[in-house]
Amino acid sequence: MVQDIVDERDLALVNALQVTPRASWAQLGQALDLDPMTVARRWGRLCGTGLAWVTCVAGPALHGDFCMAYIEIECGPGQLEAVAATLSAEHPVRYIHHITGAYGLLVVIALRTPAAVSAYLRHTIDRLPGVRSSRMEMRTVGYSEASRWRLRSLERSQQHVLESLGTLPAAVGGARVDATDQELYRLLHEDGRMPFTVLADRAGISEPTARRRVKRLLASRLLRLRCEVAQSISGSPVTAVCWASVPPQHLESAARSLTALQDVRLCCGLTGRRNLLLMVWLRTLGDLPRLEALIAERSPHVTIVDRATCLHTVKQMGRLLNAEGRSIGNVPPNVEVLAES
Template sequence: MELGLLQALQLDGRAALSRIARSLGASERTLARRYSRLCTLGLRVVGQLVPARLGMTRWLLRLHCAPGSAGSVARALARRPDTSWISLASGGSELYCALTTSTQHERDKLLLEKLPRTPGLTSVDAHCLLRVFTGITSTWYASGIPFGPARRDEENGAPLPAPEFREPPGPLSLDATDRALLAELAKDGRAALPELAAATGRSPSSVQRRLEHLKAQGALGFSVDFAPRHLGYDLMTHLWLRVAPGEVSAVGRALAAHPEIAFAAATTGPHNLVASGVFRGDHDLHHYLDQRVGSLPGIQSIETAPILREVKRLAFRA
């Protein structure tokens, strides 16, 4: 039932527990107990901006640090509001950092001035994310696992919507109310309408209309944050792939459909595709690389970088 609940929240972060319970064939009271238990283990649902929809550019930084410096560099980056997740890998000297920039000036200030002067940082590789194949930032493995016998919306009998979203053209502008609303949802994506109304100075009905507008415009999504280790998945790793140019989109879509993959994107740099995966252990990772990824057409090479520690996750600025 826990997997079904997590999957339902991944599809609709603000879905009522009563609706999820009907979809899973469970009582609302039982589901509420399971939900409370998962919350004590760290479950949270986070509302997130879709950077590309707002004219922002997403970057993945691969940072190398002097021995003993990675921790302090990671903590400094984690304090920045424009970083969304930071992980420590490769023997403790390599960091991965995802961030967004709004303007060319902001980009140049960070990449050409601030980062090169950071104490303990020996090199910076900045990769522009060209296309994300798994929606916003999904940080756990279960996005490909269906829940319930039929995975249908019991209120109208229609299939529940797929989490994939297609970006509409042109950046969307946000006003002060939108930004206040998004800031609250970044803290708690399931905050009740009266709470959101109090934070934004609007009526609950006005907040509901704003929510629906932002979702309809592709500017707002919801992600589930839950540590996979609680479900027996102890190995997280980054995958850097070199793929034949004509096969990048096909391989990216294939990776996004694998339940092991939490994130996949086309990127600039010597590797044109990057992904993050979650596995039970090294045997599962080997099987995945050998049997699942190895059989995809167009893959020329794969580099793996196991994640030792996550320093920051699921945080976008509003």
């Protein structure tokens, strides 16, 4: 079993890197009371087996500069696997979930404009062999994103120490970007802990320049590092998707309240009648009705109108995943999201 090859210290290390993804081995070792070499060895094993990884995504400063669309796709008999495999190689596709229900795939894409989303839907998805039908909604507001989700393996004192390490000074001046910044984004997406010496060599710049640019991109919130973990070892191996309807005047307060629930990994507003989407990680499928009851108690204006269970996450922010949630491949990001408007 995959759970047999990790222990509590491994999970604490993943949790620590969720808090501060580029902390040094010495800093991590001090916080976790481990020898730095032991920390490096444990992380190397977790990465090497695809159980955890650090990646890079577009940061909050860019979220208003591109459009995210949530597309449910119905496939013909025996065609779902082929459709998922084709879409998993597409750069604009960030997530692919095989879900229960009439629409077997939930696909999330990110493009610069609504017109680009329209073209992608008409010219790529609708023309894909095996696609029978689709429906799509656009994200309106992101209330909580997956990068904020955490394991709960650290002591509070350890977390405070690590949080102080991860603090970046506010960026000064304009946040202009160029081709070198885009290349750094691509490299950090491949490995968010890539050493500055390697980043500099692969980007064709000096190490001080690499350090300065990466710190600026992170401080400007143009990029965000995040540590991911295979769901099979997270303690919450079940993913559920809930679509809710909320009166517009209560949407903001309800969504903010729900993001505080520890099982909620993603919460965002959508266009359409189902105007709130929740993605949750649960210990068991039996926890879903209990979570819905808690939502109803906590936010009486929220009505869950549809739900699905995720059978397999095929792609997650550019990472290709196997049935255990292990990383088995990487699709480079669409660096156009980092282009100047």
